[in-house]
Amino acid sequence: MARDEFEKIDEQVEPQEQSTQPGSEKQMNPEPIYDDKDYRGSGKLEGKVALITGGDSGIGRAVAVAYAKEGASIAIAYLDEHEDAKKxxxxxxxxxxxxxxFATDVSDVENCNQLIVDIISEFGQLNVLVNNAGKQFPQDDFLAISPDQLMETFSTNIFSMFYLTQAALPHLQKGDSIINTSSVTAYRGAPGLIDYSSTKGAITSFTRSLSANIAEQGIRVNSVAPGPIWTPLIPSTFDAEKVKNQGNDTLMERRGQPSELAPAYVYLASKDSTYVTGQAIHINGGDYISS
Structure with a gap:
């Protein structure tokens, strides 16, 4: 899809909000671009089975569609956005x-264990784990971040990665891949998203440390660090004005679309990246990241 088409979609975004997290894609106007029709699969994931958390919408949906084009069988896990999941x-x-x-809360360890059991029962294997589920609760006043908010953010964003990876690892083989969704906020910080940014920093360290821990097994661990991307998490967490202006401060002066991230997840799951582990791919509209 040409750049001017992404810019045209970005200009159509009006101020809007949603009342619950992680949000619904069908309520967004315009809906995010999750399927770039110019992207042609070439069998890079043929015979592979992938699990994508937060796979009902946003980045997760775009990754799922790209994986389908590449020949993978796909399981998506999501919280309760049933209509988005059906689509x-x-x-x-x-x-x-x-x-x-699978509708399940991945912040609970038993749910994660059962999810992997169900996937192995259904497909007989698992080759790609995409840890993508996440929540954020904007809070400008650091002192107002409650213990409950802190626990919910960490449980969903980083604890779930530990739970799912521990459950999945015995089923992964040499050549398989774990891909974690981090964020630009892990590298530059975000004053109104301190707990969220902290989980994303933890994901970066988790990726680097786990990649070293299991390198001998031939299983690669990497991350993608998105910038401002048009997903349901945006209108479900920010006020209408921030939603309208999302991405304006990037070098490209627009928000990104989920479909613009999906090829990176394909790359990290495929043989194209056999010499890549412990790394982060930054897709953020031009923010300079020094590490």
Missing amino acids: TIAAIESYGAKAIK
């Missing part, structure tokens, strides 16, 4: 890929 499954299946959805 994602239909999009996956439209490319001839097998797909299954």
Whole structure:
């Protein structure tokens, strides 16, 4: 998709809000671009099985569709956005890929364990784990960040990665891949998202440390660090004015679309990246990241 088409979509975004997290894609206007019709698969993930958390919408949906184009079978995990999940499954299946959805809260360790059991029962294998589920609760006053908010943010954003990876690891083989969704906020900080940014920093360290821990097994661990991307998390957490201006402060002066991230997740899951582990791919509209 040409750059001017992304810019045109960005200009159509009006101030809007949603009342619950992690938000619904069907309520967004305009809806995010999750399927770049110019992207053509070439069988890079043929025979692979992938689990994508937060796979019902946003980045997760775009990754699922790209994986389907590359020949993977896909399981998506999501909280309770059932209509969004149905649309994602239909999009996956439209490319001839097998797909299954699981409504579950990945902040709970038992749910994570059961999720992996169910996926192995359904597909008989797991090759790519995409840890993508996340929440954020903007709070300008640091003193107002409650213990409950702190626990919910960390439980969803980073504890779930520990739980799922521990459950999945016995089923992964040499050549398989773990991909974690981090954020630009892990590198530059965000004054109104201190707890969220802290979890994303933890994800960066988790990625680097785990990659070293299991390198001998031939399993690669990497991350993608998005900047301002048009996903349901944006209108469900920010006020209408911030939603309208999302991405204006980037060098490209616009927000990114989920489909613009998906090829990075394909790259990290495929043989194209056999010499890449412990790294972060930054997709943020031009922010300079020094590490």
